[in-house]
Amino acid sequence: MGLPIFFISAIILNLAHRGDMQGLLGLEPQEDLETRDLVLDQRVTGILGEEVYLRCLYTGQSNILFSSWNRLDSTKKARKMAGYKFSTNFFNRENFDIPASITNLTVKVNVTSFDQEGEYTCVFDSEEDETKDTTYLSVIARPDVDITLKEEVVNGTIYHAVTCSASGAKPEAVIRWEISGALPRDDIFSVNKINPVHPNGTTSSISVLRFPLIMNNESTVTCVVEHPAFTEPKRANVEVDTFVSPDINMETSLVQEGGEDFQEVICTATGGRPHPNITWILPEFKNMPPSERNVSRTDSVISSYWFPSDPYEGENIICVFNYTFLPFINSRTITLPIYYLSSLQLKDLDYGINIENQTSLVLVEGDTDIKIRMEVVGNVPSFKMKCSRQGQPLPEDVDVVGSDLFIRGPVELHLVGQYLCQASYRRHQASLHFTIKVNPKVLLPVTFPPNISVNSVENSGSVHIECLASNAVPAANVSWILPQEIKSTIQSEDTHLNGSFSVRSVLTVPSCMNRRYVVECVVDHPDFMEKERRQIALPVCAPPNITMQSGVEWDNDITYAWLVCSVQSQTPATNITWTVERHGIDTSSSECAMTQSAFQEDHVNVAQSRVRIPIHSHAGCTVTCVVELQGLEKPENKSIVLPSLRPSASRAFLGEERYTEIWHAVCEYSGDGVKPNISWVLPDEDAVTQATTEVKYNGIKVEVNSTHAFQLSQYEGKDLICLIQNKLGRDERRKIRVPKYSISSIEVLNKTTLDRRSHGQNEHRLALQENLSNQKIHLRAHGNAPSYKTICYREDGSAADTTGMALVFTEPVSELDAGLYICHVSYHHHTAKVFIRVDVTSEETQHMIFITICSTSAAAITLILIIILAVLCKSGRSQSSQKKKDRRERESLAALMQDPHCPDKTVIPGTAGSHYAELVHYSIVFDAKSTV
Secondary structure, eight states: OHHHHHHHHHHHHHHHHHHHHHHHTTOOOOOOOOOOOEEEOSEEEEETTSEEEEOEEEOSSSOEEEEEEEEEOTTSOEEEEEEEETTTEEEEOTTBOOOSOSSBOOEEEEOOOGGGOEEEEEEEEESSOEEEEEEEEEEEBOOEEEEEEEEEEETTEEEEEEEEEEEEEBSOOEEEEEBTTBOOOTTTOEEEEEOOBOTTSOEEEEEEEEEEGGGOOOSEEEEEEEOTTSSSOEEEEEEOOOOBOOEEEEEEEEEEETTEEEEEEEEEEESOBSOOEEEEEOOOOBSBOOEEEEEEOSSEEEEEEEEETTTTTTOEEEEEEEOSSSOOEEEEEEEOOOOOEEEEEESOOSSEEEETTEEEEEEETTOOOEEEEEEEEEOOSOOEEEEEETTBOOOTTEEEETTEEEEOSOOOGGGOEEEEEEEEETTEEEEEEEEEEEEOOOOOOOOBOOEEEEEEEEETTEEEEEEEEEEEBSOOEEEEEOOTTOOOEEEEEEEEETTEEEEEEEEEEESOBSSOEEEEEEEEOTTOSSOEEEEEEEOBOOOOEEEEEEEEEEETTEEEEEEEEEEEESSOEEEEEEEEEETTEEOOOTTOEEEEEEEEETTEEEEEEEEEEEHHHHTTOEEEEEEEETTOSSOEEEEEEOOOOOOOEEEEEEEEOTTSSEEEEEEEEEEESBOOEEEEEOSSTTSOOOEEEEEEEETTEEEEEEEEEEEHHHHTTOEEEEEEEOTTSOEEEEEEEOOOOOEEEEEEOSOOEEEEOTTSOEEEEEEEETTOOSEEEEEEEEEOOSOOEEEEEETTSOEEOBOSSEEEEOSOOOGGGOEEEEEEEEETTEEEEEEEEEEEEOHHHHHHHHHHHHHHHHHHHHHHHHHHHHHHHHHHOOOSOHHHHHHHHHHHHHHHTOOTTOTTSOOOOSOOOTTHHHHTTOOOOOOOOOOO
């Protein structure tokens, strides 16, 4: 019974050991590949010189260890362009940026060359399999669009050639033309196209649109370029000329140069397109040829000729407007003026007596400043006047001024005589004969007209207007004409000095009026043919200069708007009031505090009124300063709108301070007008609230931040309440739930065996490869904490290296690294630990174990076959010949000697017995484990 039991145990141990050997040798069981869980764009188009995104997202459930974008180089070797190793170690090269994450390889690529076009493979590697797919990046080039205009002359006709080019494009750009939104007509426009290809693979498209100027009615030509790099067709416009008839004009004017008169004839063509040529048809030269002057401007063409006045009087001048390449001709004709000088006559006869067509002028002895006016009848542009007396030059006190004869005086008898005056212009002349007589002066009673002057002086809010009639014989009479509504006073006084009289009248009126008034000072005297009047405009009160200043101030946690109304005026302000309105409704209240002051600065009356208004009750109201002044018909005002209150906002949230064990409960408030008080209601009523409060004021806006610091263990799973209260009786409550966390267990992600120790401690056992560096034992915590802190140490208390949630052996593993490791995973006061037994094995040890197992299995099979054959021979008692018996035994033994677990054994050819299929199901395995 002992032998079969031993065989059965050996078989069971062998089957169990196969799983351990696979883990020990690093062999993974074969599994079917999962369905590829990828989201990516199969084709992507990038524009040269810009950026493009290659999108690839892994949506499967496997834990991705490596991910990258790969591209085959010229040697068909896959080059890694960008990606991640173990989630945190990223890399990139050339024009690739860093991808988004290890499972989201969406990456921005800077397209700088056409060589970047091709296939890119997105690869995700996990412990189980590899998932990948390919996208194709097409590189195109955006063309540069340019449009130019050139004028050509073909067979005597002006053509416009518009060239539109789209250069450096990939693929080739398409160019079409539009005239006023429609295709160009074939009977007017012609289009030529060329498409040169450049060595770098790009193409330039060039299209030339030609048309005759005379047949084009549109001023704008549009080139439309279509290309895949444009989201919509690109349009380029150029302004072209269209034929426009000009406004033509011909005029003449008289000019003087060097003492000579010339007739300037000017021909002007304005606003035409194109500009016409101007030619002249002139009369024959007479004594002096005309001179030509040409002026060219952007909007007009001007040509002029100067003609001497005498030889060209009455001649016709023709101006012709034509075009070099167009059949349009127009002309204008003007006739130069003909001058004449018909007569010279006396203009007024205050001193004249006409006796038998002989004009005599009678002057009074002793008179002064006598002006004898003469009129020249004719159309000459100018003339010269010359006078003589009795065929001799004029006396010294007689002058010719323009067309007048001026006698300075006093008039004496030597002025009597015959006078001749002649007016001349070139060959034109006219003359006037007249006689001057002098009569003795008749003495009349002595009277002197007054000297009239008006002056005004401003003093103490009043204006004093003085009207003075001085040095008169007899005394003048001074009076005033005033509007009835003016409040005024009049004071008059007379003075006598050296036989002459002076009358002074003073009118006193207010310093300014509410509208324009005019007063008149009227002076009457016998020497005046009619009364002399002097008008004086009274000053109008200038409107007051009202300025408003405003600001915001906080007082006892409430914001107030302060307003200052300043009034500068000529007259003192009688009253300043304030009104507060909301949507036209008076909302003034006793909450508004007002103060007023008045003073004078640089002779200007200044009044100020200050008011303070609580914003929380008057937000959005219109505040008006109303000013009443003396002399103003109606009050002046200035308004300002108080700011409106925006809705308040509050929130409460939790914050965890990194690298410490402190949590923060934060309550934030943002509002206008009133600052609230923020307090905390805690689950533990006896606890002392340790909260810090920060307040920021910005105009009417206030921001309050209250932060309460605590340990997670204090309030885990409990509610914290933020209480927001203000003075207006508005309360808010914000509740925060502190999460409750736990760590149930720690899982070792590497393949391990679980050993249960007698003292109840469970150890996870695994083997590391000797002399291999950067080996990791990955851990996973089962719990709901957002993050974990991992600390590992050996059984002797020495620290072990960890990276994230992994126990790391960065150096090549040796026998010294074997032993028990304890790893603690914690989050605040929550913690859990795991025991890991690490074995170190080498390749030689693994080979020795494998050979030992194979040899032991072969020996066991041989032994069991011998025993079975002996039993069969004894029980069968076959009467066959000894030779046949020996041959069967050899065949049976040879068939049984074949071991499928040892491929190196030689197979003996022959035919197996009927019970061979059953025998190959049994094996004896001697399992030798080692913890070396």
